[in-house]
Amino acid sequence: MMAELLIIGGGLAGCEAAWAAARAGLAVELWEMRPARQTPAHETGLLAELVCSNSLRAAKITSAVGLLKDEMARLGSIVIEAARETRVPAGGAWAVDRMEFAGLITAWIQEHPRVEVVTREADRIPEARPLILATGPLTSEALAADLARLTGRDRLFFYDAIAPIIDAQSIDRSIAFEASRYEDGPGDYLNLPLTENEYNAFYDALMAADTVKRRDFESTKHFEGCLPIEVMARRGRQTLAFGPMKPVGLIDPRTNRRPFAVVQLRREDAHGTAFNMVGFQTRLTHAAQSQVFRTIPGLAGAEFPRLGSIHRNTFLEAPAVLTPALELRENPGLYVAGQLSGVEGYVESAAMGILAGLNAARRVREIPPVVPPVTTALGALITHLTTPIKNFQPSNVNFGLFPPLAKKTPKKMRGQAYADRAQKDLEAWMAENDLHPEAGDGQ
Ligand SMILES: Cc1cc2nc3c(=O)[nH]c(=O)nc-3n(C[C@H](O)[C@H](O)[C@H](O)COP(=O)(O)OP(=O)(O)OC[C@H]3O[C@@H](n4cnc5c(N)ncnc54)[C@H](O)[C@@H]3O)c2cc1C
Structure with missing residues (x-):
């Protein structure tokens, strides 16, 4: 078989890409380095191994990740098909039997007449085009070095430091005030002022909170520029008040005075539906984050579409290098999918595999x-x-990543409204581009 498409990495994204392209009629070669060479987190030689949790998160389409799974299923996703077959009870979450899940995907890919799986590590970016790189957050070192050479060293990262984002409607606007440091009038940030007592209460809650255990292969070193908030706080009670929570250049219009400390929130999207907690990257557990951050004035009722995290992750600075078709701008025919493309999560990584495979x-x-x-x-x-x-x-x-709904919608009904709009638009788009997978497996 002469391959028309080479894919590097047989994880969630690589398998989706291979499946989508093979279903579209292409002869595909898929390189996976395991089991000959393992990553620090994988344990088997199976394709599409889930490295940590066995959950694909919420099942209902009224959640964003539930909706994403529904869209993937409509496009013929192998991950969703295998997840359906191997689902285990987990309340509102969609969890799978991880060995059966990976086993099924491995069998389906290996049995596909147009896919050839090769056990091989790419130690540099192969010349073949089109080529899909789907080597994930633990991309092997030699390949990562070559990718950094290709895109520019400052466009490839090895850790992510994610701050929580907050649903704009859940912020108490009678406390938050708009201002940019040292500027008159309403500014670009929402600011949450703290008195000294409030700051101390927040500090004590932060110091008492649980953090996520580090995996063996994750370095304890952090870049100074993106220290976890709790690590910074451990340096002294006042460190945050002189760091990310410094109040300089900000006057609270209710008191006409500079607060003792401030939490700054920056718009996460152009529509202002969500705000990022500036400088609040953290390794606290999700439960601890929700609890501790709600002690901040103005955030008592905060809802967090995304909580913070810091972990080992190889990913591109996507907006600087990728086209909306997931192709490297400066290297036509070279696609990037999965976690490496700059999304986070099993389902999101797999979804980008489908799009890269189709394109x-x-x-x-x-x-x-x-x-x-x-x-x-x-x-x-x-x-x-x-x-x-x-x-x-x-x-x-x-x-928070979606355009806002046209009509003001009660909170309880928003998920359904996002889903209705998305499903209608997806169907129209699929019909327009002839993307409906054929009945059966489309081979
Ligand atoms: C430790 C850890 C835990 C995570 N836990 C979760 C979680 O619980 N839930 C969640 O939603 N997300 C989690 N993620 C994030 C992410 O969703 C997963 O890593 C997901 O598997 C990414 O999918 P992917 O296809 O991009 O990469 P992967 O699934 O990792 O697939 C990449 C594949 O490429 C192979 N490979 C790497 N380099 C080469 C090379 N040079 N040549 C050939 N093959 C190569 C690897 O062996 C691997 O099979 C976690 C990430 C990490 C690092």
Whole structure:
């Protein structure tokens, strides 16, 4: 078989890409280095191994990740098909039997007449085009070095430091005030002022909170520029008040005075539906984050579409290097999928595999690439990957990445409204681009 498409990495994204391209009729070669060479987190030689949790998160389409799974299923996703077959009870979450899940995907890919799986590590970027890189957050060193050479060293990162984001409607606007440091009038930030007592209460809660255990291979070293908030706080009670919570240049209009400390919130999206807690990257557990951050004045009722984290992760500064078709701008025919492209999470990584596979196949067929509508979960992730932003960080899918709903919708009904709009737009887009997978497996 003469391969028309080479894919490096047989994880979630690589398998989706291979499946999508093979279903579109391409002969595909898929290189996976395991079991000959393991990553520090994988344990088997199976394709699509889930390295940590066995959950694909929320099942309902009224959550952003549930909606994303629904969209993937409509596009013929192998991950969702295997997840359906291997589902285990987990309340509202969609969890799978991890060995059966990876076993099934491995069998389906290996049995596909147009896919050849090769056990091989890519130690540099192969010349073949089209080529999809889907080597994940633990991309082997030699390949990562070559990718850094290709894109520029400052465009590839090895750790992510994610600060929580907050649903704009859950912030108490009678406490928050708009201002940019040293500037008159309403500014770009929302500021949450703290008195000395409030600051001390927050500090004590932070010091008492649980942090996530570090995996063996994760270095204890942090870059000074993105220290976890709790690590900084451990340096002394006042460190945060002179660091990310410094009040300089800010006057609280209610008191006409400078507060003792301030938490600054920066718009996460152009529509202002979500705000990022500036400088609040953290390794606290999710439960501890929700509890501790709600002690901050103005955040008592805060809802967090995304909580903070810091972990080993190889990813590109997507907005600087990727097109909306997931192709490197400066290297036509070279696609990047999965966690490496700048999304976060099993489902999101797999979803980017489908899009890369479809677009690589279209390149071979000389058809223009497809980009899903911005109102869909798939499109919202592409928006995240292609919107220029300072300090780009990977993101899970969340409704904060979607354009706001046209009508003001009660909170309880928002998820359904996002889903209705997305499903309608996705169907129209699929019909327009002839993307409906054939009945059966489409081989
Ligand atoms: C420790 C850890 C825990 C995580 N836990 C979760 C979680 O619980 N839930 C969640 O939603 N997300 C989690 N993630 C984030 C992410 O969703 C997963 O890593 C996900 O598997 C990413 O999918 P992927 O296809 O991009 O990469 P992977 O699934 O990692 O696939 C990449 C594949 O490429 C192979 N490879 C790497 N380099 C080469 C090379 N040079 N040549 C050939 N093959 C190569 C690897 O062996 C691997 O099979 C975690 C990430 C890490 C690092």
